[in-house]
Amino acid sequence: MNLRDLPVAVAGLAAAVLPLAACASDGVAEPVREYTLRLRADDSEQEYSYIAVDPIDLRVGDEVTFEFDNTGALPHDLQVVDPDGVEVGLAPIAGAGATTSVTVLFDEPGFYRLNCLVDDHLTAHAMQAIVEVTDA
Numbered sequence: 001m002n003l004r005d006l007p008v009a010v011a012g013l014a015a016a017v018l019p020l021a022a023c024a025s026d027g028v029a030e031p032v033r034e035y036t037l038r039l040r041a042d043d044s045e046q047e048y049s050y051i052a053v054d055p056i057d058l059r060v061g062d063e064v065t066f067e068f069d070n071t072g073a074l075p076h077d078l079q080v081v082d083p084d085g086v087e088v089g090l091a092p093i094a095g096a097g098a099t100t101s102v103t104v105l106f107d108e109p110g111f112y113r114l115n116c117l118v119d120d121h122l123t124a125h126a127m128q129a130i131v132e133v134t135d136a
Contacts, residue, residue: 029061029107031061031062031063031105032059032060032061032062032136033059033061033062033063034063034064034065035062035064035065036054036064036065036066036067036101037052037054037056037058037064037065037066037067038052038053038054038067038068038069039051039052039053039066039067039069039078039114040053040068040069041068041069041070041071041072041078041116041127042071042072043073043074043076043125043127044072046125047125047126048072048074048076048116048121048125048126048127049127049129050068050078050116050127050129053069056131058106058112058132058133058134059106059133059134059135059136060106060107060108060133060134060135060136061106061107061136062105062106062133063103063104063105063106064103065101065102065103066080066089066091066101066102066103066104066114067100067101068091068094068099068100068101069094069098069099070094070095070096070097071097072096073096074096074118074119074121075093075094075095075096075118076094076116076118076121076127077090077091077093077094077100077116077117077118078090078100078102078114078115078116079091079113079114079115079116079117080102080104080112080113080114081112081114081115082108082110082112083108083110083111083112088104088105088112089102089103089104090102093118106133108133109132109133109134109135110132110133111131111133112130112131112132112133113128113130114128114129114130114131115127115128116128
């Protein structure tokens with residue numbers, strides 16, 4: 001299942017979800033749900049892609065660890081960009097056969113971009129996915 005082909009908000013979540021308190025004693029908001037969303041990086045076609053292994057259901061207040069397995073032949077990373085164009089997370093580069101991850105706390109609704117910044121993967125091979133974060 002290619003992320004570009006998914007409806008932006010998919011119902012259901014296969015990962016374990018743990019409800020937490022809404023606010024810590026120091027006034028800093030804590031995640032509503034914490035879970036891992038698994039992806040695969042694929043570079044077998046002209047357009048490279050991130051492929052969802054788990055269903056996607058992203059909501060404001062979620063703290064999500066994007067963990068991706070690089071099943072391709074080339075190195076890849078994973079940048080997460082918020083609706084305002086600000087980077088909110090960057091996973092280290094993973095070589096072929098390796099796994100890397102980045103954790104993001106989604107604090108506003110909107111469309112987030114998942115980009116690969118390695119070489120020309122984003123510009124020449126369209127290695128990007130768009131996901132929607134909805135209100136809880």
